[in-house]
Amino acid sequence: MEKQLIIDAHSHLWLRQDTVVDGQRIRTMEGNGSRSQFFGEERQMLPPFMIDGRNTAEIFLSNMDYAQVSAAVVVQEVIDGNQNNYLTQVQHQWPERFFCMAIATTADEACAALKTGLRGIAVPNHRLKIPTAELMPMFKYMEQNGMVLSICLDDDMRQIGEMGEAIEECPRLKVAIGHFGMPTTQSFEQQIRLALKGDNIMIESGGITWLYNSEFYPFNSAVRSIRRAADTVGIDRLMWGSDYPRTITAITYRMSYDFILKSEEMTDDEKAAFLGGNAKDFYSLKTKTDLPYIKNMSE
Template sequence: MRKIDAHLHLAKVIAGYCARGESRAAGNGKVAWANGDSYQLIPEGWGDESFLAETALGLMDENGVEKAVLMQGSLYGFQNEYYREVLRKHPDRFCPTVSVDPSMANHMEVLERFFRDEGFRAAKFEVSSGGGLMGANPSFVLSDHMMEIFQLIEDYKGTVALDIGDFMMDSHQPASIVRIARRCPDLKIVVCHLCAPHRDLHDEWAAELRMMKQGNIWFDISSIPKIMAPDVYPYPDAAVFLKEAKGIIGAERLLWGTDAPYAATQDSYGHLADYLMKNGAFTDDELATVYYNNADEVYF
């Protein structure tokens, strides 16, 4: 089964910033935040204070993963320059994303550089109130505040990935996603983590998927095993939500991804890579679509 990991993080230097203040590597794969929080961000053995492309490639090769999309995230800090290096060294294995803080004075200049000069095809914005932009900035209406960004990405025929957090957050704005999709019909939009399904808010989650069923919106299913805790491998609870999502938006709108390294602190990369082949959520033809074809179309 050919695979593209549509949601993978690398970090050469951990320097995050969000609601908990700044983050720094604390050794042995742990991260420490300014508010005193500390936890395992990188699985033991993957990297003491970083998670690099060479380590990721080893894991990918062991598990039959041909390519990966490199996401940005506030847990790790922006990795724009490192991702530029990775793209130059491994152009056939990785599709890196660029990210900026839209409150930064010259954010459009930075985006323009990476799309125009550095060969990037995608951007990622973690806007979640918990670990993203709205945790470090006043809440804003996503479709209005960042429209010039989305239009620039559309001009370059690119893709934008958006993590809008969960139902309890101001950043959870599915209606904004729909407005963006309609205003930028040539922009490819990926909503991360399947909109963070919640067992107690099942009907609301299903209604959001129906609302966001648009021709230029896809959903990655990264971190669904982690979100569905205490579900365990091969994640039968996750399979229930995945089957329902398939019924609403179709398998052709779903992209497999792991959200490693953080998600791999709960289970192995191997399990995150093969659980879909064991829990019955998809047919063999659908697995080929979810594991590879959709991500190849959207990102590569």
């Protein structure tokens, strides 16, 4: 397969985790910054060599360069705390490598984010569970101002149905459905079919290796889910995402897309579209980075 552009449509950055979700504190552990207190449990939140708890753009860029990933979309999750200020700095410092999103739930918050240079909004609604009607003023503002929405949905037919109505009401709004529509749940088919409700709807695979972690590399069931989605909505509606850095506690960053390159279930053209071509067009990315392959010491 010829060298191609690879773009990550779902990643995360933060300076330090310290927030409260559903009344429970989530924070970086003292003494071992790669671990976090997470809903009453100690979890390996970062790879064990990232010991200061800082999941920074500089570290991610090193991983991106190594894995030959030219650009990344940075979304947000409530469990990481609000990173709007940090991601604004990242966006201005590396505009060709990152498309950073603010976390917001109102039109005023979206307006404030746009003024700082962030052109996307992330809504982790699988955790927030905000009725879509309450988000509609923000969606309409985003549609009017050319912003991109990244939204993760719960395994909830009501929420999915409401999102479908929002898509129909805001036909020019660009929407990326996260976590690949949760392919291990009963609502997978309904989530990916949201891509058929409008011309600007995409499905991105952030977290798919986490969802199939028990199976592990080469994630054959994940490939079958990608194949099923492509057959249902078309490969032009699908994008690769890694869910960096949480997923690389189990695998390397390169492995998070390498299983697709090695699969015989997809054609070369489908791989090129899924791994980078679709995201480049959807996010109007200007990246021209041509990253060389650097041999490992083990090779």
